[in-house]
Amino acid sequence: MAGLMGSGGLGERRTIAARAKGGLLVLGGFVALLFAIELFNALMLRSLNRTFGLRPRSADGLLDILTFPLLHANLNHLLSNSLPLIIFGFLVFLSGLRVFMTALAFSWLGSGLTVWLIGDGGITVGASGLVFGLFAFLLVRGFFNHSWRQILLAVVLFMGYGSILLGVLPFVAGYVSWQAHLGGAAGGVVAALLLRPRGGVTGARS
Template identity: 40%
Template sequence: MGYPQPPPPAAPRHRPLGRLASPLALLALMWLIRVLDSVLPGSFNGLAQHAWNPATLLGIFASPLLHSSWAHLIANTVPFLILGCLVAAQGTARFWYVTLVATVSAGLGAFVLALPGTVTVGASGLVFGYFGYLLASAVSAAGWAQRLLQGGVALLVAAVFGASMLTGLIPRADGISWQAHLCGAAGGVLAAWWIRHRRGPRRQGPADLDWSEHGARGRLG
């Protein structure tokens, strides 16, 4: 005689606010590093990448967490928080994927395109990566409602940060790492394209889904 089997446990539901923990944790780490950099001797910025120095190549993963000053960190905080949370709202795994692609693309871009010995620090490569991802994903979003939502958000961000973000993509001599900005944005677009084509043309719901500087020959991201 058989006995009725209990129903399988329901799959855990991801709470939208819980997804924001990832960008908040990453931002908190940036602030913690800046606090430690202010009270401890020396500087963590020595862990960043140095253009054309292969021994520092792994520093591309540390550079987004490092900032040259409090003003530099504060300038990056607001756009990172807004754009990072918009990406994270589409899913925690997606946030970390876009973050990884933007980190590598921005870091390699600064490593190859900046003058030899240039030290690039700052989260602006990530900021531009998130911006590029949001713009590209809005264009390729399935369904008019999602396109209007993501497109409206992208336009709002462009209206608020557009001038400074566009000038950040242009070569300049004021210590701003346009290389990290431009390549970070390209990485964001690439991440959006890869996600879109890997999943195919099916309809996707939300659940599927630097500012920088140069110092002693350094660049801010």
């Protein structure tokens, strides 16, 4: 019995280690792609922003939802998004690829649709909506999952990064897109809600 428990614990540690390695590879690769796009965009005199940036309430703008988080206004804009994107994305990825992809997809779509619907009319670019979505997912999922460890992590993250949530307010965000932040955060909350464990499954496991 002790041997079974020991092998189970070892298997769990191996799973976490594999997810950590996969998370670093996926997030590192994604951020590297963003930097490659930023370099090409700079060489093209930011023409990609005009072509693939998100234009609210236009028919073509619906397709821009798929591309606008990949573009940035400048290098500093990208740098400001890169570290929190890696940190939050990595922490989400520790729960598995399916969880990460679901949180990312809802953050992406929530951010894009909100900008398309209520954007101020300018062209919006940047991955900050993804940052807000992944962050919001990490903040609320523990309450949906009834997991004290995830709630504790949420408290630590809120203490360290909670001030960024002010970016969803129109009078605080300034020249950045509060609509992208708000929509991304909403998408992250929806993803956490959809991924919560079913009551029957939880009872069966216990």
